[in-house]
Amino acid sequence: MDGPHRGNGPVTREKLIDAAGEIFAEKGLHGASIRDITKRAGANIASVNYHFHDKFELYTLVLRQAHEGVAEAMNQPLRADTPEGRVRELLSAMLTSALDPSRPKWHRQLVSRELLDPTPALDLMQDIMQRPCERLWEVVREIRPDLSEQQFMLTVSGVLAQCLFHVHHGHIARRMFPGVSGPSLRTLVDHISEFSLAALRGLHARGSRGRRSPARAPVARPTTGAKRRKSPRGKG
Amino acid sequence: MDGPHRGNGPVTREKLIDAAGEIFAEKGLHGASIRDITKRAGANIASVNYHFHDKFELYTLVLRQAHEGVAEAMNQPLRADTPEGRVRELLSAMLTSALDPSRPKWHRQLVSRELLDPTPALDLMQDIMQRPCERLWEVVREIRPDLSEQQFMLTVSGVLAQCLFHVHHGHIARRMFPGVSGPSLRTLVDHISEFSLAALRGLHARGSRGRRSPARAPVARPTTGAKRRKSPRGKG
DNA sequence: GCACCTGTCAAACGAAAGTTTCAAAACTTC
DNA sequence: GAAGTTTTGAAACTTTCGTTTGACAGGTGC
Numbered sequence: 001m002d003g004p005h006r007g008n009g010p011v012t013r014e015k016l017i018d019a020a021g022e023i024f025a026e027k028g029l030h031g032a033s034i035r036d037i038t039k040r041a042g043a044n045i046a047s048v049n050y051h052f053h054d055k056f057e058l059y060t061l062v063l064r065q066a067h068e069g070v071a072e073a074m075n076q077p078l079r080a081d082t083p084e085g086r087v088r089e090l091l092s093a094m095l096t097s098a099l100d101p102s103r104p105k106w107h108r109q110l111v112s113r114e115l116l117d118p119t120p121a122l123d124l125m126q127d128i129m130q131r132p133c134e135r136l137w138e139v140v141r142e143i144r145p146d147l148s149e150q151q152f153m154l155t156v157s158g159v160l161a162q163c164l165f166h167v168h169h170g171h172i173a174r175r176m177f178p179g180v181s182g183p184s185l186r187t188l189v190d191h192i193s194e195f196s197l198a199a200l201r202g203l204h205a206r207g208s209r210g211r212r213s214p215a216r217a218p219v220a221r222p223t224t225g226a227k228r229r230k231s232p233r234g235k236g
Numbered sequence: 237m238d239g240p241h242r243g244n245g246p247v248t249r250e251k252l253i254d255a256a257g258e259i260f261a262e263k264g265l266h267g268a269s270i271r272d273i274t275k276r277a278g279a280n281i282a283s284v285n286y287h288f289h290d291k292f293e294l295y296t297l298v299l300r301q302a303h304e305g306v307a308e309a310m311n312q313p314l315r316a317d318t319p320e321g322r323v324r325e326l327l328s329a330m331l332t333s334a335l336d337p338s339r340p341k342w343h344r345q346l347v348s349r350e351l352l353d354p355t356p357a358l359d360l361m362q363d364i365m366q367r368p369c370e371r372l373w374e375v376v377r378e379i380r381p382d383l384s385e386q387q388f389m390l391t392v393s394g395v396l397a398q399c400l401f402h403v404h405h406g407h408i409a410r411r412m413f414p415g416v417s418g419p420s421l422r423t424l425v426d427h428i429s430e431f432s433l434a435a436l437r438g439l440h441a442r443g444s445r446g447r448r449s450p451a452r453a454p455v456a457r458p459t460t461g462a463k464r465r466k467s468p469r470g471k472g
Numbered sequence: 473g474c475a476c477c478t479g480t481c482a483a484a485c486g487a488a489a490g491t492t493t494c495a496a497a498a499c500t501t502c
Numbered sequence: 503g504a505a506g507t508t509t510t511g512a513a514a515c516t517t518t519c520g521t522t523t524g525a526c527a528g529g530t531g532c
Contacts, residue, residue, distance in 0.1 A: 028266060031266040046482090048521095162397045
């Protein structure tokens with residue numbers, strides 16, 4: 001179990017992925033070095049290029065693994081009867097999977113980095129964001145079918161923004177309000193639901209400007225192919 | 237005016253700062269290279285180490301310049317009579333200075349990067365966020381003095397989150413809703429104000445749990461000293 | 473036992489990074 | 503104009519990066 005060569009194939013591979021996830025989350029694609037990753041994984045320098053082709057392929061694989069849990073949580077059916085209940089259910093699913101403490105912390109951090117950096121693997125991020133946007137759009141339209149198209153976009157963005165903030169920028173809130181205890185998952189879901197639903201009820205329809213909401217949510221279709229770059233520098 | 241050496245001292249320095257701002261915003265601290273920066277600035281490679289000590293000192297200087305405009309816009313007095321008016325005024329000041337088209341785009345991008353990366357210059361970010369948090373907290377307390385401390389935090393965070401989203405993650409909204417025209421600054425301020433105020437009116441006070449709001453906003457005090465690292469590697 | 477494939481290891485590779493050097497050019501001061 | 507300071511220039515420096523190499527240890531099938 002602890003010998004140097006003992007069918008370690010998948011073991012070393014997984015240790016590399018875990019170490020790479022942590023270090024990529026800490027320092028980003030450019031800031032992390034293969035020597036750091038292999039050192040933390042307890043593996044040889046050449047192991048990255050052996051198990052994965054190059055650094056960037058390891059990065060995209062790690063990123064894909066980080067975003068999978070969130071993406072699949074978004075596809076579960078909503079069972080609540082009322083649109084208000086479905087809003088809450090949707091937010092609960094999003095935040096629960098995103099803040100799941102059993103998952104390693106670098107999952108959030110990596111996705112957070114990618115949401116900012118549109119460069120390396122933007123299509124993966126679209127996979128994450130598309131379903132919540134679609135479903136939120138639909139539920140919001142059930143509650144307030146009289147809003148303009150732009151109001152829909154701004155409202156959905158506002159709800160998503162609150163979730164994204166607590167998921168990806170929680171450290172800011174913790175730093176700005178050090179005296180206030182951090183909210184539990186339940187409290188978070190309750191507050192954002194109540195806050196957003198109250199706002200939705202009080203919003204005035206902006207009749208004149210903008211078209212009415214279309215029958216279908218005008219959300220970007222996903223790039224299912226997920227066109228991947230071959231190398232970060234396109235050298236080989 | 238276009239000769240090789242013509243009192244270029246501060247000229248080269250400023251060109252370096254501008255070029256560094258753009259490239260740092262594009263690629264981050266690690267991704268940007270001094271060769272790229274000096275090439276875009278039309279200067280020699282050694283000029284960065286001559287005018288600034290090293291790469292990191294140039295980075296912090298550029299970051300400080302990027303955040304100054306936003307920080308000072310937050311200190312202007314609020315003139316509106318009603319608390320609701322002051323909320324709108326506050327949001328308008330924040331978004332106007334943050335989205336001011338006359339400022340170079342890399343100001344936003346750099347701050348956006350730093351909001352994510354807690355590593356290099358976190359105190360600068362606190363300078364940016366502290367005043368909006370304080371003032372929002374106070375105005376929200378005027379409107380709804382019955383809310384619990386945690387509800388205040390969540391509400392202020394929610395309002396800030398909407399602003400941050402449109403300032404720093406606008407590309408996500410544009411990508412997710414390609415059919416909807418991006419909102420103007422005026423529309424944005426109107427919507428976030430109306431949305432948040434409607435939510436604030438409809439929020440139920442959570443009486444039992446959490447203490448009531450204190451007389452003073454429990455916002456983190458700024459680190460005025462802004463302790464700066466001497467070098468990215470601490471070598472010399 | 474032999475060939476074969478899989479993994480691991482230490483070492484080295486070329487490229488690119490940040491930094492330093494030093495001479496020449498421009499500017500300032502007298 | 504000469505001396506001294508400031509700024510620029512091209513080149514080289516050291517370090518570190520991602521990647522490659524080739525040898526060697528384990529496992530497997532014949």
